Amino acid sequence: MKTLIRNGRVALDGQLQQLDVLVEGERIAAVGAPEPASADKVIDAAGCYVLPGFIDFHTHVDDEIGPFYLADTYESATRVGLENGITTLCTFVTQGEGESLLQAMARARAKAEGKSHSDVLWHLTPTTFSAADLDTLRRLLAGGYHTLKLYTTYKAAGIYASYGRIEELFQKLGPLGGQFLIHCEDDALIEAVDATSLDLSKPFTHTLMRPEAAEILAIQKVVELALAHHTSMHVVHVSTLEGARHLVANRGRGDLSFETCPQYLFLDDSWLAREDGHRWLCSPPLRGNRAPFLDLIRQGAADIIATDHCPFCARDKDGWNHQDLRTVPNGMPGLGSLPHVTWKIWEDDPDRAALGLSTHVSLNPARRAGVGDRKGALKPGMDADLVVLDPKGPERPLRSTAAPAFEAFPGFITSLAIRHVLLRGDHRVEQGRLTQPDAPGGIFLQPPPSSLT
Ligand SMILES: [Zn+2]
Incomplete structure (x- = not known):
């Protein structure tokens, strides 16, 4: 599966650049101007930031x-x-x-x-x-x-x-x-x-x-x-x-x-x-x-x-x-x-x-956290964890938790909209909603302690 994120402003090396990001499987395959025809799926990130x-x-x-x-x-x-x-x-x-x-x-x-x-x-x-x-x-x-x-x-x-x-x-x-x-x-x-x-x-x-x-x-x-x-x-x-x-x-x-x-x-x-x-x-x-x-x-x-x-x-x-x-x-x-x-x-x-x-x-x-070799940057070879963030979404109140707890920031408003989230290449959030709410896809980044000698 190849996903191309087009037309966004990508955070790379401390700068924002108009670039496309190609994701292949769980990893970032290319950042720059990959050939659109090679992708199975295209996400348009026009007007948005593309962040790790x-x-x-x-x-x-x-x-x-x-x-x-x-x-x-x-x-x-x-x-x-x-x-x-x-x-x-x-x-x-x-x-x-x-x-x-x-x-x-x-x-x-x-x-x-x-x-x-x-x-x-x-x-x-x-x-x-x-x-x-x-x-x-x-x-x-x-x-x-x-x-x-x-x-x-x-x-x-x-x-x-x-x-x-x-x-x-x-x-x-x-x-x-x-x-x-x-x-x-x-x-x-x-x-x-x-x-x-x-x-x-x-x-x-x-x-x-x-x-x-x-x-x-x-x-x-x-x-x-x-x-x-x-x-x-x-x-x-x-x-x-x-x-x-x-x-x-x-x-x-x-x-x-x-x-x-x-x-x-x-x-x-x-x-x-x-x-x-x-x-x-x-x-x-x-x-x-x-x-x-x-x-x-x-x-x-x-x-x-x-x-x-x-x-x-x-x-x-x-x-x-x-x-x-x-x-x-x-x-x-x-x-x-x-x-x-x-x-x-x-x-x-x-x-x-x-x-x-x-x-x-x-x-x-x-x-x-010791995972800088796979997380934290949009570079080829890294995990394709990626956020397409629209700074001009509709205003809404903050929601810190879904648990039955008091909101820490009552009355605070955001206009950031989380348009898309990829988790290791998997398109897991679309327009702020989970695409697979009943099939959590997270993994543990550390080995089971039982595997240690
Ligand atoms: Zn603490």
Whole structure:
């Protein structure tokens, strides 16, 4: 099967060019001016951008978080994702209490098997570090897994790693190709906040309990460790201007990158002051004074824009007693909004916005996830994951999730229309709708752990 995408403006090597793209089987066969007669199917992309398939680098789906279960299954998450051009879902597998990381991985694969409309890649969150655990991690790093997530906070949830632990893992696993994803909020600074002196019935208090200083300090500490040990490190969901500036200032000194999320750009802490402000509780919290932060990101400072999609059922989010905000599950959806809200960063310059998507939501996340050899760019030989995006579609509200969760961006409007999406050459979305809703076509980009020696 050969498909030709004609007349679009193609993002290639950081530029937009009027080119045709020929897809053969699962791969891109040619970019330029291929012979139209050779194609079985022609897609007219006139007036549209032709971009590499989007990658949400940071999502949580179909998993337990504390006493709550996330609202999205792999099926519902990847359905909304693919309808919005997200051809690869990166999500986390977290080793739970009393299980091994391999068991957790088997559990996640079983949930996703046959259910995923997009391709799936897992970041690993190990929580125990015996000699046997480290040996497992070494085998995983040698066998197609690259990214390991660590948290500088959340002791009660059993996922906290001390700076000493982080340093030990940098030393032992960094040289083996481990790329570390770090959630940065200094636990000691958070613990030092005296909760009894605060009004825990007000969601806004969350901003006092997880202050900006905690994120900034943790970023400074892990940057120092990563540079000292020449470790590849990516900081997830950066929400503070000072934290982002520190990463930018040190970027040239090592393999450092960071992401931010649309909620830290377009939602501020006034949302937490609302009567229903608990619906926007997430960690790190929404912050004040977003203009300078947005300015920095507009300059291209963040390597990746990702959602930290973490949808809880509306009844779980609303189920607290309005006395202790610590009982509200932390997180909000974002997956389906990713391209639309990312576009807003540069909306006064559509070409810049299209290139922004191709760089920060495709190329950079593909490389950071370790799949830059097959995803993230429209080049011959790469997977034919491709989005035909019309910037002048009908206006409609954002829809971050199909799950029964509160919308994170109510009142936000997009005019981007996802005309076509190809997933490894397969025409999976037409005019924003799945062509094969009952036959999910996603694959897992990493081998089953059972195949590793
Ligand atoms: Zn997260």
